[in-house]
Amino acid sequence: MTTAGTLAFLAVLALPAIASAPPQSQSLAARLEQKLRGLKSLQADFDQYYYSGTVSKPLHEKGRLYFRKPDLMRWEYAEPEPKVFLYKDEVFSQYYPEDSQLIRSALGKTQYESEVLTLLSGQKHLEEDYRVELDPAPPEAGSAGRLKLVPKAESEYAAITLDVDSRTGLVRKAVFEDAAGNRTEFIFNKIKANPRLKASVFVLEVPPDTEVIEDEAPLIPVKKEGRA
Numbered sequence: 011m012t013t014a015g016t017l018a019f020l021a022v023l024a025l026p027a028i029a030s031a032p033p034q035s036q037s038l039a040a041r042l043e044q045k046l047r048g049l050k051s052l053q054a055d056f057d058q059y060y061y062s063g064t065v066s067k068p069l070h071e072k073g074r075l076y077f078r079k080p081d082l083m084r085w086e087y088a089e090p091e092p093k094v095f096l097y098k099d100e101v102f103s104q105y106y107p108e109d110s111q112l113i114r115s116a117l118g119k120t121q122y123e124s125e126v127l128t129l130l131s132g133q134k135h136l137e138e139d140y141r142v143e144l145d146p147a148p149p150e151a152g153s154a155g156r157l158k159l160v161p162k163a164e165s166e167y168a169a170i171t172l173d174v175d176s177r178t179g180l181v182r183k184a185v186f187e188d189a190a191g192n193r194t195e196f197i198f199n200k201i202k203a204n205p206r207l208k209a210s211v212f213v214l215e216v217p218p219d220t221e222v223i224e225d226e227a228p229l230i231p232v233k234k235e236g237r238a
């Protein structure tokens with residue numbers, strides 16, 4: 011999965027109310043916005059599926075997400091292979107333990123916020139970017155409803171659908187579909203709103219023999235296990 015694809019699903023966690031939307035979808039989006047305004051941190055398990063016309067069986071990955079406002083995020087994949095994606099201090103790190111490889115990129119807030127941070131922090135309003143409607147398909151059991159978002163301007167995605175959990179008020183399922191019909195689906199469970207996350211959660215330590223690949227000029231020193 012591409013970095014953009016991995017990051018994209020975080021957009022589902024911070025959708026504001028859409029003033030031009032029909033009453034039902036506006037109400038559902040407004041309730042979601044109200045819930046997320048009080049969200050300072052988040053922890054959730056996730057299943058991620060990628061469907062493509064070129065493969066008969068979807069790619070399935072699973073792991074755990076940690077997020078703390080304004081700009082700390084960690085994706086910890088457990089299956090089918092372990093890997094960690096971490097964003098901190100404007101550096102995006104991708105660690106692949108089985109390959110003993112760490113790839114780091116300088117990703118400024120202006121680049122990154124358009125993908126994730128302004129959405130999670132509630133800084134970006136989407137009423138000018140999406141046409142929002144209530145999806146006519148019946149929602150799944152336990153869902154308060156399903157929102158369909160269609161970008162008004164050119165976008166990587168043709169449509170996004172979101173299932174809002176009736177108990178927590180947060181997104182329980184999100185589906186991103188591109189113009190070619192490829193689909194990335196995220197299912198969230200064991201969601202914890204505002205957990206007390208230790209600072210160590212957002213520290214990525216790697217073994218001394220890890221190969222470090224810098225996408226650009228050398229960034230901050232890498233913290234390796236067993237070293238100060």
